[in-house]
Amino acid sequence: MANIAAQRIKREFKEVIKSEEVAKCAIKLELIDDNYSELKGEIAGPPDTPYEGGNFVLEIKVPETYPFNPPKVKFLTKIWHPNISSVTGAICLDILKDQWAAAMTLRTVLLSLQALMAAAEPDDPQDAVVAKQYKENPEMFNSTARHWTNVYAGGPNKNPDFDQKIQRLTDMGVMSHDARVALSTYNWELERATEAIFT
Amino acid sequence: MGNCLKGSSTDDLSPLRNAETTSETTTSEQPWIPYREVNPGGPIFYPSPGISCSVNQLSEEDQVKIAKKLGFIQHLPTGTYDGCKKNRECVICMIEFIVGDPVRYLPCLHIYHKKCIDAWLMRSFTCPSCMEPVDAALLTSYETK
Incomplete structure (x- = not known):
């Protein structure tokens, strides 16, 4: 060096x-x-x-x-x-x-x-999916980001509703991270996330 | 120091131009054409004077830019560190100035070790401390020549 x-x-x-x-x-x-x-x-x-x-x-x-x-x-x-x-x-x-x-x-x-x-800058995004959610559905973005903080960064705020939806997918044999990504991407709509994973 | 702007630019340019002409006549498998296509007008970070990079890999336009930068840098005032308490360390290498160190002054009055700031100016014409353009006006008039 x-x-x-x-x-x-x-x-x-x-x-x-x-x-x-x-x-x-x-x-x-x-x-x-x-x-x-x-x-x-x-x-x-x-x-x-x-x-x-x-x-x-x-x-x-x-x-x-x-x-x-x-x-x-x-x-x-x-x-x-x-x-x-x-x-x-x-x-x-x-x-x-x-x-x-x-x-x-x-x-x-x-x-x-x-x-x-x-202070995110959604107009100069690195992750287009996240940026879209941030702009179109800020509340959903906040809960999703908080959930990820809880799961991956040791944050204190558990989200029982999200955890339950992930459980539904892991019961079907989906890896929990993949389930979380699909649900986060589709605003935690279980049906659309399931469809995305299995098609 | 003391060279006139135009004179130093011509001096820097001629060996670069010659080198490219030679490469064109001797071989056709030089990678410089694809290299140019990869960087169509985008920002290009130039290697510092200490890092050797084949002249053949640079387009003529790039060579002119480098030559202009070299010429321009030479016209920024230099001196030796006089023990001034206001500037204690060079923020590029984070080493304290010692009386007698060769330094270069930028128009914003920030000072750096000569070798440190020269390497930075080859990449960016802004002051690393305050982001002030080093001398936009002079540079513009220089480029349109």
């Missing part, structure tokens, strides 16, 4: 550890390998959002050309959000692409992601 990249990550790592956000448990950063090229990030779901109470894990890969190019970041925790792929965890955020600046740091990236969770 290029010297400047490793040097910077070393310094940034110290900066994050000392930051007040870490003290408040809002963000967390861990090293995965010894040469500072791969890290694990964690962000707490922002308050007053469907992600509240959840803990979201991120994969951070630092390119050799860092900080001249942005780090490659994706969600490892499954999440229902217009700008994050519900399948791959890929993120659509300008600062991780063409709006990156060399003065940005892993700390500012994590905080920007937290801000993105609190």
Whole structure:
């Protein structure tokens, strides 16, 4: 790994550890390998959002050309959000692409992601299905996102109605995640989700 | 420093142009044509001066852009760090300035290590700290020449 990249990550790592956000448990950063090229990030779901109470894990890969190019970041925790792929965890955020600046740091990236969770941009979606629901049926979006936070990120809000519908499909031999995706996609209409799975 | 804008641009350009002409006459299996088609006018991130990338892979238009950037960067003022308390570290490498370090000044008055900011400016003509365009007006007049 290029010297400047490793040097910077070393310094940034110290900066994050000392930051007040870490003290408040809002963000967390861990090293995965010894040469500072791969890290694990964690962000707490922002308050007053469907992600509240959840803990979201991120994969951070630092390119050799860092900080001249942005780090490659994706969600490892499954999440229902217009700008994050519900399948791959890929993120659509300008600062991780063409709006990156060399003065940005892993700390500012994590905080920007937290801000993105609190304020989605459905007109610039990464996941078209989620974005459509966000725009057309915000209440349904909120309950779905809260349910995903409960199941995948340890959020506190259980949704017995959703859990029951998933149970109906798993009883038919469908994997629970596939059932959840189909039901989330079809606004939790059991019939349409079943049809989508079996055709 | 001290070169006039036009002079340095011509100097930077001529070896690039020659290199491409040579490649065209010697071989036809260079990958530079498909490479161009992959990036039709989209944003292209240029390798930093430290990273070697075959000139043959760049279109003539790209080479001109790179040459213009190189020429332009050379016209931003440089100096050595004087111990000014306002700027303590270079935010690109996050290393504290040491008196005597070669630095470059941007129009927004942010300063960086010369080698750090030059590598950044090859990719983007904005200040990494405040996102201020480094000098949009001058660049525009330069491009229309």
